[in-house]
Amino acid sequence: MKDLRFVFADEELVAEFLKFAKEHTREKTTRLLTLYKKNSQIVTDDYKGHNVWKILKSIFWQKQVRRCAICEKELNEINSYDVEHYIPKTEFWWYAYHTANYYVACGTCNRIEKNDEFPFFSPTPLINYEKRKLFSNCYPLLINPLHENPYDYFRVIFQADAKTNKKVVVLAPLKKLDDLQRQKAITTITIFNLNLKKELLPSRKVQMEWNIKLYNKLFKLAQKVKNNEPDLQEYFDNLDEDYKNLGYASMIMKGNVEII
Ligand SMILES: [Zn+2]
Known part of the structure; x- marks a missing residue:
């Protein structure tokens, strides 16, 4: 597992984040909020045609020295890896377009092993969009390599x-x-x-x-x-x-x- 805390100090990445946020974050999060208000749930299909994260793939790939952030497998084939959301986008959809939530991981780590698992140290209150502020008081049990050093x-x-x-x-x-x-x-x-x-x-x-x-x-x-x-x-x-x-x-x- 790689220490990724450098990403927020990397000028090229920060410039990409700003561009991404300007073009997508507000607009697409507002769209999800509208859907949520209709159905009280966001599902994977709601992202169809809106999976814009792939535009960040190549820069993360390059900055992570062409390896999965989690298992450090070498990533050669662009379709075999993803922009992974540390906080899963289906359950916590308001983080889907949040640029501090991304890194590149292989398909095995992202889609097969982790999928949408995101356990908290118990006891944890139910968190939904209305209670989203509670998230910052909870303690996820997955190491976040963007904010803490896995080597510790x-x-x-x-x-x-x-x-x-x-x-x-x-x-x-x-x-x-x-x-x-x-x-x-x-x-x-x-x-x-x-x-x-x-x-x-x-x-x-x-x-x-x-x-x-x-x-x-x-x-x-x-x-x-x-x-x-x-x-x-x-x-x-x-x-x-x-x-x-x-x-x-x-x-x-x-x-x-x-x-x-
Ligand atoms: Zn991996």
Whole structure:
């Protein structure tokens, strides 16, 4: 999972957000409000023909160094990834065109694993449009990489898969977390199926086993961190930009890593 807090400081992205907001946010949110007042519910079909988020795809793709914000799979085919809404647009439709709610995620993370799941720390009052102000008092159990650093939640574990004995990279909550943070880290891992505990989708399986070259680079980095080797920084500096920009690499460099 990648730390995306840079997006609000990136001049190019901010310019795109302003353009998007000017062209779409007010007009399309007003349209949804009109529909809501008629039906008291917004459904997926209400967005048909109004899914303008795809115009933000390429800039996010480029800024996220061509990887899914959640699982960090490489994104090559434009139809295989989406502009994901951190706050789901069906239940919380008034956030659908809110530009602080977006990043790019692969189709598996967005459409299959997360879908519209968005749990809160209980007890949470019912939130609808009329009670939308209550949202800011609630505590979502999904880490929001746009506003908080995921590297403060996870450690990277290199291990062999119990069933296949293949090398895999998984995430686990950091040991120092308090109960609430731990619940948030675990919920994020579970909802996105980052550690393959739910049904094993072929696309996810391939991705979590990663390509062996990438695995070996990160494994070597992890070994250098664990052994406190003097050439650690030099090794990191010489990695390809693609590897260096991985959230996994950042977590490893912070020492949040275990080799089993
Ligand atoms: Zn993904």
